[in-house]
Amino acid sequence: MxxxxxxxxxxxxxxxxxxxxxxxxxxxxxxxxxxxxxxxxxxxxxxxxxxxxxxxxxxxxxxxxxxxxxxxxxxxxxxxxxxxxxxxxxxxxxxxxxxxxxxxxxxxxxxxxxxxxxxxxxxxxxPEVAATCWSNLAMEAGVQAGEWVLVHGGTGGIGSFALQLLKGIGARPLATAGGPEKVRRCLELGAEAAIDHRAEDFVERVREITGGHGADVVLDVMGAKYLERNVEVLARGGRLVVIGLQGGATGTLPLADLMGRNGSVTGTLLxxxxxxxxxxxxxxxxxxxxxxxxxxxxxxxxxxxxxxxxxxxxxxxxxxxxxxxxxxxxxxxxxxxxxx
The missing domain is CATH 3.90.180.10 (Medium-chain alcohol dehydrogenases, catalytic domain)
Structure with missing residues (x-):
């Protein structure tokens, strides 16, 4: 005591x-x-x-x-x-x-x-980052080996852990980051490719990288700002998991696009x-x-x-x-x- x-x-x-x-x-x-x-x-x-x-x-x-x-x-x-x-x-x-x-x-x-x-x-x-990443990527989204997973903010506390975790379980991680230095850091952390969101369109780049397949899973900390584009980047059967609202809490969900992709959107708090x-x-x-x-x-x-x-x-x-x-x-x- x-x-x-x-x-x-x-x-x-x-x-x-x-x-x-x-x-x-x-x-x-x-x-x-x-x-x-x-x-x-x-x-x-x-x-x-x-x-x-x-x-x-x-x-x-x-x-x-x-x-x-x-x-x-x-x-x-x-x-x-x-x-x-x-x-x-x-x-x-x-x-x-x-x-x-x-x-x-x-x-x-x-x-x-x-x-x-x-x-x-x-x-x-x-504890917080491990619990957040595992509960959302494995338990909520059901990420499987070989799937393409887009992680927004790849050099942050959650992003840097998620990229390594995804590589460790055999998934194919992609990341967005701001600026060349952070892009390089994402690659060091295990991303197969990293996209500079300041200079590149992440939807176009993910489609290019995946041969038109898209992202099977998106782990998003931005919320409203990226909502429509996150749906657009999903593969058929893709899962969008929103865990942060850095880009706002209220957005437009393109339901027809989501349904056409047989996709899903999940929002979680730990x-x-x-x-x-x-x-x-x-x-x-x-x-x-x-x-x-x-x-x-x-x-x-x-x-x-x-x-x-x-x-x-x-x-x-x-x-x-x-x-x-x-x-x-x-x-x-x-x-x-x-x-x-």
């Missing part, structure tokens, strides 16, 4: 920009039945954290008001009914909130061991899913994705790390146009231990 009655954490004081980010002292939470207490080493920053800061992503009922959807750390305490997690075991976890803190409680089914070959710090950037669904996703991640990480087929890509108290700066870096990979917050307790 934690010997510290309070902990450092980040909270938002109202809705706004970086001025809303505050360092606070909160009580260390106590794990309830079926939960574990994790002593946080690092926390991953995700777009949902910034949407919450701006007041555009309400905290789900019962969730912590502290932002942060993924952490790495060590097992500190277990609640009633939790299986044999040993004190001090290195883990990473998918959260509904509470990650920007020195301790966090989480349902035991959302906690998994750190993959072999990954540092405890870097592991903080894995954060509000029931605990049982998240546990099943993390079970599949541990079984199907972690071996690819351990083998080196999927490499963690950390862009930058910041101390917890510099969360506002870290979120600025997350929004930077030249960011590639994950941005992480590191707790003082973990940094001090690493220095010894």
């Amino acid at each position: 934690s010997t510290h009655p309070t902990m450092q954490a980040i909270e938002y004081t109202g809705a706004g920009g970086r001025e809303a980010v505050s360092v606070v002292e909160l009580p260390v939470p106590t794990p309830g039945p079926g939960e574990v207490l994790v002593k946080v080493a690092a926390a991953g920053i995700n777009r949902a954290d910034l949407l919450q800061r701006a007041g555009n992503y309400p905290v789900p009922p019962g969730a912590s008001s502290v932002p942060g959807l993924e952490v790495s750390g060590t097992i500190e305490e277990t609640g009633a009914g939790v299986g044999p997690w040993e004190f001090g075991t290195p883990v990473c976890a998918l959260l509904t909130g509470g990650g920007y803190a020195e301790y966090v409680t989480v349902p035991a089914g959302q906690v998994v061991p750190v993959p072999d070959g990954v540092s405890l710090t870097d592991a903080a950037g894995l 954060r509000p899913r029931p605990v049982a669904e998240k546990a099943e996703i993390m079970r599949r991640v541990r079984e199907e994705v972690w071996p690819l990480v351990a083998s080196g087929a999927i490499r963690t890509t950390t862009d930058a790390t910041f101390p917890l108290e510099r969360a506002a700066e870290a979120q600025d870096r997350f929004e930077a146009a030249d960011r590639t990979g994950k941005v992480l917050l590191v707790t003082e307790q973990h940094a001090a231990k690493a220095e010894r």
Whole structure:
């Protein structure tokens, strides 16, 4: 059990920009039945954290008001009914909130061991992206080996992981990215081809690359901006999975085109899913994705790390146009231990 009655954490004081980010002292939470207490080493920053800061992503009922959807750390305490997690075991976890803190409680089914070959710090950037990619590409879209899959934003946290995952399972990944440098990075990450959306039409280029076949699956973070063109790029029987709204939330869906392709559109969010669904996703991640990480087929890509108290700066870096990979917050307790 934690010997510290309070902990450092980040909270938002109202809705706004970086001025809303505050360092606070909160009580260390106590794990309830079926939960574990994790002593946080690092926390991953995700777009949902910034949407919450701006007041555009309400905290789900019962969730912590502290932002942060993924952490790495060590097992500190277990609640009633939790299986044999040993004190001090290195883990990473998918959260509904509470990650920007020195301790966090989480349902035991959302906690998994750190993959072999990954540092405890870097592991903080894995749960959200691994769960997002596997649940949407494998469980929702049913991607099969040999299928063409278009990933928008191929150098972002989700995109960079998705390209490697797709290559690891034998699919044929394609990517869009902004500028020649990011295009090159997509190729390094496993894309068979990468399209500079600033200079090229991605629908025309996908058709050219695939010999007129189109994309069997599109993984989209843009939403409304790309909706019509995403349907246009689909192969017959193609599946469009929308997981972000960076280009707007309301668009026109060309139903006749979609029906003519025998296509489908799915929109998903990970954060509000029931605990049982998240546990099943993390079970599949541990079984199907972690071996690819351990083998080196999927490499963690950390862009930058910041101390917890510099969360506002870290979120600025997350929004930077030249960011590639994950941005992480590191707790003082973990940094001090690493220095010894």
